[in-house]
Structure formats: C-alpha cells, structure tokens
Amino acid sequence: MSTAPIGSVVWTDLTVKNADNVKDFYAQVVGWQANPVSMGDYDDFTMQLPSNNQDVVGICHAKGDNANLPAQWLLYFKVANLDDSISQTQAGGGKLLSAIKHYGSQSRYIIIQDPAGAVCALFEETP
Incomplete structure (x- = not known):
C-alpha cells in the first residue's frame, strides 16, 4: 500500500x-x-x-x-473512494473514458476527462 x-x-x-x-x-x-x-x-x-x-x-x-x-502524460491521482469520485466526475460535467480497471488485487483506476478536456486517471487502493 x-x-x-x-x-x-x-x-x-x-x-x-x-x-x-x-x-x-x-x-x-x-x-x-x-x-x-x-x-x-x-x-x-x-x-x-x-x-x-x-x-x-x-x-x-x-x-x-x-x-x-491521447498522446500526453497521464497523471494518476489517488482518491479515497473511486465510486464516489466517478459520481462526482459525472455530476461535474466530466466524462468516463474507460471502464474501471484493476491493477492487481490492491488497486483499481479509471481514466476520465474533465469539463475542460484534460485527461487523467483516478486511482484507489483497495484493502
């Protein structure tokens, strides 16, 4: 972790x-x-x-x-709760660009686009 x-x-x-x-x-x-x-x-x-x-x-x-x-450096931001962050992304006018992906059994992430068009990943560690 x-x-x-x-x-x-x-x-x-x-x-x-x-x-x-x-x-x-x-x-x-x-x-x-x-x-x-x-x-x-x-x-x-x-x-x-x-x-x-x-x-x-x-x-x-x-x-x-x-x-x-896109061919750009993609930042992965650590979030407390991925599901909550996904809901807030959609409520705030952002887009989901991928399905939720798992990185081993310890984490999961999703790639999003903010309302201005910038792309990043939201990353959650799982117990």
Missing part, C-alpha cells in the same frame, strides 16, 4: 503509437533506463532512475484498452 496522501499524484504514464521509439527518446533526453513489462504479444515499459532502478513513469503502446488515449 502507498503512503501517499489522498489527492497525490501516484503515477504518470505516456501512451503513444510507438512506445519503443519514445522510450528510447526519453532514455537519451532524460537519462531513464527502460524496463520492459510484458503485455502478452508486446512490451510496455516502466522507466527507471539509473541510480537505483526505481520506476518513475510508464511508457505504453496505444493498443487494446489504451488505443484511444
């Missing part, structure tokens, strides 16, 4: 058509190291700090459930 407080940015990733090229770009520009994450028939990547191999961001292919995501 994360010790990050509610409202914190707990992850960031970038979804693009060619993650292989883009991860190489960021490896050279920023200095990150690519760590492949198998998605079955292709790899997405976590990008790691070279000093300690800590994962800091993800770079993903725009395939499957991620095919329609």
Whole structure:
C-alpha cells in the first residue's frame, strides 16, 4: 500500500503509437533506463532512475484498452473512494473514458476527462 496522501499524484504514464521509439527518446533526453513489462504479444515499459532502478513513469503502446488515449502524460491521482469520485466526475460535467480497471488485487483506476478536456486517471487502493 502507498503512503501517499489522498489527492497525490501516484503515477504518470505516456501512451503513444510507438512506445519503443519514445522510450528510447526519453532514455537519451532524460537519462531513464527502460524496463520492459510484458503485455502478452508486446512490451510496455516502466522507466527507471539509473541510480537505483526505481520506476518513475510508464511508457505504453496505444493498443487494446489504451488505443484511444491521447498522446500526453497521464497523471494518476489517488482518491479515497473511486465510486464516489466517478459520481462526482459525472455530476461535474466530466466524462468516463474507460471502464474501471484493476491493477492487481490492491488497486483499481479509471481514466476520465474533465469539463475542460484534460485527461487523467483516478486511482484507489483497495484493502
């Protein structure tokens, strides 16, 4: 479980058509190291700090459930209750861009668009 407080940015990733090229770009520009994450028939990547191999961001292919995501850095905000945040998103004029997804058995998230058109993810840790 994360010790990050509610409202914190707990992850960031970038979804693009060619993650292989883009991860190489960021490896050279920023200095990150690519760590492949198998998605079955292709790899997405976590990008790691070279000093300690800590994962800091993800770079993903725009395939499957991620095919329609914009090519922008996607912030994951930690929320207390995902269902409540989904209700507030819809009540406030936002849109749900994905179904609720599970990340292992410890968390779930959804990708939303705010009324101004900005896209982010809402992330809830589950007991």
